[in-house]
Amino acid sequence: MILVDDRTRVVVQGITGNEATFHTLRCIEYGTEVVAGVTPGKGGSLWEERTPVFESVEEAKRETGATASIIFVPAQFASDAIIEAVDAGIPLVVCITEFIPTMDAITWHRYLQGTDVTVIGPNCPGIISPPARCKVGIMPAAIHMPGNIGVVSRSGTLTYEVVAQLTSEGIGQSTCVGIGGDPLPGTDFARILRRFEADDDTHAVILVGEIGGSMEQEAAAYIETMSKPVIAFVAGASAPAGRRMGHAGAIIEGQSGRAREKMAALESAGAVVVENPAEIGATANRVLSSREVC
C-alpha cells in the first residue's frame, strides 16, 4: 500500500463542521486512527466526546504525533489550511475542499517547492488502503476489499464505480487515491504511479483520467518505464470542447486536453485502455489472469 498504512495518525482540519464530523466518524468506524482535530476558537474541547480539538495544526502535531492531515475547511480558508499543515511539518495533506481559486493553488504549490510534503487533492475523495483498514477520505468504505490493485483517479463517484466493479470481480485493492478534479492538483498521476511501482503490495494499477490538461500524457511517459501493468480509462470522450464538465479541470482547451489524445498516449505507452466505463472491472480481470499477477 502507499501513502497511508496502519501507523497513520490523522489530524482533521475543520473537524467541528457538519461534513467533517460525518466523514470523520466514517473514517473512525473503518479503522482509521484519528488522533486530533483543529478548529480555531474551539481548542481545548473534545470532539464527539472522544478526540481532542486544538487551536493549530502545529499544536495538534506536537501533542498527538499526527502524521497526516485531512482538510474540510471552506474554500476561502483551504489554501491557508494547506500551508498551515506544511508549516507544522505534516508530511501528507489530503484536501477534500472543492472550489479553491486557482490563484490560491499557484501560491501553495509555490510554497510546497523544496519540501517533501505530499498534497492529495483538492476537490478529491481522498485515500483508502483496505489492507490497513485506513481511510483518509470520504469514499464509501463498504465497496472496497483488500487486495493488490492500486487505483488512481481524478474523479470521486467514478472511482467508486470502478472500485465496485473490481470488488464484484473479486479483485481487491492495495490503495485507492483520488487526486482530485482541480486544474492544479497537489499530486499528479505520475507521482502516484511511481509510488505504486515501488510498492510490493501493488501488482497492477488502474488509472482513471479525464479531459483537460495533459496529466495523462505525463503519466504515459512514466508508464513506458513501468514493470507493472496499467489499465486506463479516460472520461469525457463525448464531451464538447471549451465547456467545463463539472470539475474545474475538466475542460478541453487545445488538442492535448481531448480524451482521444490522452487514450492514444496511454495506449502507446503500453497501458491497456478501456473505452467502455462498464467494462473496467472485467478488463482488469482479463489482464490480471493473463499476466497471473494476482
Next chain:
Amino acid sequence: MKLHEYQAKQVLSQYGIPVPEGHIAANQQEALEAARIRGGKSILKAQILSGGRGKAGGIIATDCPEEAGHAAARLLGNSLVTGQSGPQGLPVNLVLIEEQVIPDRELYLGLLVEPSRKRIVFMASARGGMDIEELAGTHPDEIVSVAVDPLTGLLPYQARVLARALGLSGQLAVQSARIMRALYRLFVEKDCSLIEINPMVVTEDRGLIALDAKVSIDDNALYRQPEIAALADISQEDPLEQRAAQAGFSYVKLDGSIGCLVNGAGLAMATMDLVTLLGGRPANFLDVGGAADELRIRQAIELLLDDRDVKVAWINIFGGILRCDVVAKALLRVLEDRHPAIPIVVRLQGTNDAKARDMLNSGPMTVMLETELGRAGRLAVAASGMTGKKRGAAS
C-alpha cells in the same frame, strides 16, 4: 466566467493598457450617436460571448454614422451564429462602436495558467490576428512562452524575452514591458483564468494598442470579485443552463435525446461516453453534486423533464454520501406530480440501494430499474430508439 469584449477592454483600460476609443450601444439611436462621436469611419462589433464573430458577420466596418446606425439595427435584437456559438447562436444585445485603427503589424499576447508548470504563463508571438491554436499547430516555434514565479512577478529580463518574441525594440519594447507588467497585475488581482490580446497592434503614431481582448475569470474566485461578478450577462446562457446554475448543478446542454442525471463529474462524463459508445446521444451533462438532497434531486429530474429534446431520462447514481433511497423518494414525488410520459431508466448503486429499489418497484411501469452500469446504458439507448418510432411499435 467570460467577459464581453467591451467589458474586457474597460478592465484593461483601468490598468493603463491602451485600447481603441469606443462606445457601447443598445439601440440604433445610441449607435448613431456613438458613431457621430467617431465622425467618419468606425467599426461595429457585436457583443456576444463567443469567438468567430468576424467570419459570422458580427464585425462591420462602416464609412459614416448613418451606415453604422443601420448596421447596428441589423445586428441588435437578433442572434448571431458563429462557428463556436452552437446552432442557436447568441443574442446580440449590445454593439461596440470603435474608431478604426490602422495597424502596422498584428501581434499576439496571452496569459493563462499552465497546469504542468503551476504558474501563470505569458505567450507571445509576432504572428497575431490568427487563431493561436492554429498557430501552435502550424508554427509552434513562433510562439514563445515564459512562466512567471509568483514570488517575483514578471521580471525585466522576461519582459525583454517576450518583447523580442513580439519583434519589438526601442520605445515599443519599453511600452510592451509596461503593458505586460500591468497584465500580470490584472491577472492576479482579478483572478483571471485567461487574458488574450489578439491582435495587439503596432500603430505608427500611438504605439501598441489592444485591438481585441478576451478575459475569463476563475469561477471559484467570483466570491471575492464582486465587481467582476456583477458583469455577468445571463442572456448569453442557455435558459436550462441558467436554471441549473441557479439550482447549483453543473449542467451542459448537448444535442442528443438521452437526458442524464448523475452524481459526480467523472461518472457523469463516463455516463455520456457510455451512451455515445452504445449508439445513443446524450442530451446533457448533469452533475447534481456531492451535497445533493431530495429537493435538489427533484429539481434536477424536473430540469430533464422540461427539456423538450429529452426522450429518455437516465438517472445514474452511485450512492456514497448521497443515499439511493433519497433519490428514489425524490423520483417518486416527481412521478406523482407530473406523470411524465417518457421512459425513465434508473440505475442506483451504493448506500441503501436495495431499499431504493423496493420503493421504486411498486412505482409506475415507465420506470425501468437496472443495477449494472452497462445494462442500464443499453436500456436507455434502446428506449431512446423506441420513442423515435410510432407509439404502437413501442409496446
